[in-house]
Amino acid sequence: MSTRVGVIGIGQTPYKRAHPELSSAELIWAAVDEALRDANVDIDAIDVIIAGVAPDALSGENGVEKTAVLGSGKPFLRVNTGGATGSSATFAAADYVASGRAKMALVVGVERMGQATSSQNVFNTVFDPIYEKDFPLTTITMAALRASMSMRVYGYTSRDWAEIAARNHRNALRNPLAHLKLDVTVEDIMNSPLLAWPIHRYEACPMSEGACAMVLAAGDVVGSRSVAWIQGLSSMTDSYAMGDRINRAEGSLVDLLTLELSARRAYADAGITDPRRQVDVIELYSPFSSAEAMTYPALGMCAPEDGPRFVQEQLADVSLPVFNPSGGPQAANPVSATGMVRIAECALQVRGLAGERQVPDVVRAVATGQGGATQFSTVCVLGAEPPE
Amino acid sequence: MTELITIPGRWEFDYTYFAGEAASRFFGELKDSRRIMGVRCPSCKRVLVPARSFCDVCFQRTEEWVEVGPEGVVETFTILTAAFAGMPKPPVVIAYVTFDGADTALLNVLTGLDLSNISDAAHRLQARPRVRASFVDEPQGRITDFTFTLL
Numbered sequence: 038m039s040t041r042v043g044v045i046g047i048g049q050t051p052y053k054r055a056h057p058e059l060s061s062a063e064l065i066w067a068a069v070d071e072a073l074r075d076a077n078v079d080i081d082a083i084d085v086i087i088a089g090v091a092p093d094a095l096s097g098e099n100g101v102e103k104t105a106v107l108g109s110g111k112p113f114l115r116v117n118t119g120g121a122t123g124s125s126a127t128f129a130a131a132d133y134v135a136s137g138r139a140k141m142a143l144v145v146g147v148e149r150m151g152q153a154t155s156s157q158n159v160f161n162t163v164f165d166p167i168y169e170k171d172f173p174l175t176t177i178t179m180a181a182l183r184a185s186m187s188m189r190v191y192g193y194t195s196r197d198w199a200e201i202a203a204r205n206h207r208n209a210l211r212n213p214l215a216h217l218k219l220d221v222t223v224e225d226i227m228n229s230p231l232l233a234w235p236i237h238r239y240e241a242c243p244m245s246e247g248a249c250a251m252v253l254a255a256g257d258v259v260g261s262r263s264v265a266w267i268q269g270l271s272s273m274t275d276s277y278a279m280g281d282r283i284n285r286a287e288g289s290l291v292d293l294l295t296l297e298l299s300a301r302r303a304y305a306d307a308g309i310t311d312p313r314r315q316v317d318v319i320e321l322y323s324p325f326s327s328a329e330a331m332t333y334p335a336l337g338m339c340a341p342e343d344g345p346r347f348v349q350e351q352l353a354d355v356s357l358p359v360f361n362p363s364g365g366p367q368a369a370n371p372v373s374a375t376g377m378v379r380i381a382e383c384a385l386q387v388r389g390l391a392g393e394r395q396v397p398d399v400v401r402a403v404a405t406g407q408g409g410a411t412q413f414s415t416v417c418v419l420g421a422e423p424p425e
Numbered sequence: 426m427t428e429l430i431t432i433p434g435r436w437e438f439d440y441t442y443f444a445g446e447a448a449s450r451f452f453g454e455l456k457d458s459r460r461i462m463g464v465r466c467p468s469c470k471r472v473l474v475p476a477r478s479f480c481d482v483c484f485q486r487t488e489e490w491v492e493v494g495p496e497g498v499v500e501t502f503t504i505l506t507a508a509f510a511g512m513p514k515p516p517v518v519i520a521y522v523t524f525d526g527a528d529t530a531l532l533n534v535l536t537g538l539d540l541s542n543i544s545d546a547a548h549r550l551q552a553r554p555r556v557r558a559s560f561v562d563e564p565q566g567r568i569t570d571f572t573f574t575l576l
């Protein structure tokens with residue numbers, strides 16, 4: 038990266054099913070105001086604004102940010118890469134700063150899906166209208182199709198999915214911003230209603246509303262501010278069609294090939310050679326516990342065939358990175374913002390500002406983003422030190 | 426304390442999707458010949474099913490048409506067990522099947538499986554059973570002209 042880029046401001050509303058006291062513009066404003074205050078800058082210092090909004094229909098209007106952030110006369114972009122929207126928007130902001138086109142960039146993601154009472158119907162429209170939309174293909178059944186394939190190919194069990202979910206829910210109890218604060222056991226999770234075999238309700242994300250904003254700054258204007266440096270970032274697309282990936286030799290539907298390739302490149306930029314030891318925190322874009330397991334090999338935590346064993350390992354081995362100290366998307370999934378929240382949570386951990394969910398002595402953290410039928414993958418490495 | 430106002434909304438509109446030439450031919454084959462067709466990529470040689478006009482990995486136009494199936498193998502599946510607004514009434518099985526002669530898998534509904542015990546049904550589908558494309562009585566030239574049925 039030509040110019041060093043750091044996260045100097047973070048604003049997050051709480052995530053919950055509804056914010057009845059706030060319009061969507063007010064929701065955005067709350068997060069932006071907090072991010073600007075955290076960065077100790079006013080809006081005049083911002084050179085570009087980038088908003089992340091996933092399917093417009095989830096907020097019931099086109100361009101939900103229009104009444105919130107456009108008055109200040111800046112260049113503006115809106116990004117939609119499905120679940121990766123928040124991280125893609127952040128990457129666009131980072132690229133503006135890295136290229137020298139902006140000294141400071143404001144990025145904001147907002148989600149209002151709690152009021153979209155037929156959200157699964159909306160999600161059906163993200164699939165191919167020619168060959169797929171006639172089937173009950175939704176975010177949940179898409180995740181279930183992968184989960185059952187990873188059980189067959191790698192030997193994961195329903196208990197593995199529940200154990201991962203239990204850890205995420207347990208972590209969320211320490212996050213005041215989390216939507217779900219469920220004090221549940223592995224058995225409770227396995228006994229929760231089956232949504233689509235093999236996925237149970239408590240292994241799936243909730244429908245959350247909320248907004249997240251960040252201020253990214255070039256190294257020469259960071260000054261004495263508390264900063265989380267972007268040490269590496271990489272994003273990569275994949276063929277959309279899930280059926281095209283099922284028999285793919287270099288990485289099947291459950292191998293998350295482009296997440297793996299993104300991680301490899303971001304790690305290289307960040308100087309990470311042993312991610313199991315050199316990363317302290319990982320915030321995953323995994324709205325389902327089964328989807329989390331698929332990231333372990335992609336992020337260099339284990340060989341693909343050792344995934345089920347790693348489920349137990351990550352619960353027991355304290356030298357490994359801490360996964361989702363925030364609780365992750367299973368505790369709050371404001372879709373348009375979720376990918377940004379992963380980066381924001383990593384930045385808070387690196388800056389030592391994560392409150393009750395702070396992991397001690399975080400030097401380096403990794404945030405992932407995945408969108409659509411995982412045709413979009415992003416990996417971002419944040420650290421206390423600027424990149425080499 | 427201000428009374429908080431809510432404003433009801435509804436987002437609904439009709440739309441017409443153009444299937445394009447390749448999918449139109451694929452659907453025509455379903456309707457007129459009850460055949461499943463794929464296309465071979467001249468570069469990676471994969472037989473892509475359902476048919477499309479180019480390979481998005483190689484960026485090559487696909488012009489060679491190949492009949493596949495009608496039998497194949499279940500690669501993965503899910504059984505929708507909860508009711509969601511706008512979705513069909515559960516339980517419903519959807520599955521990706523690789524037809525004999527194809528390199529990619531195609532999504533469709535799997536019918537005719539006893540779903541009185543979901544766990545038993547799932548166990549059966551996890552064994553990668555062989556299936557056949559079973560056509561409806563009057564195909565319309567849509568992907569819903571057939572379902573997968575266990576052999």
Ligand SMILES: [Zn+2]
Pocket residue numbers: 466467468469470471480481482483484485
């Ligand atoms: Zn090809």
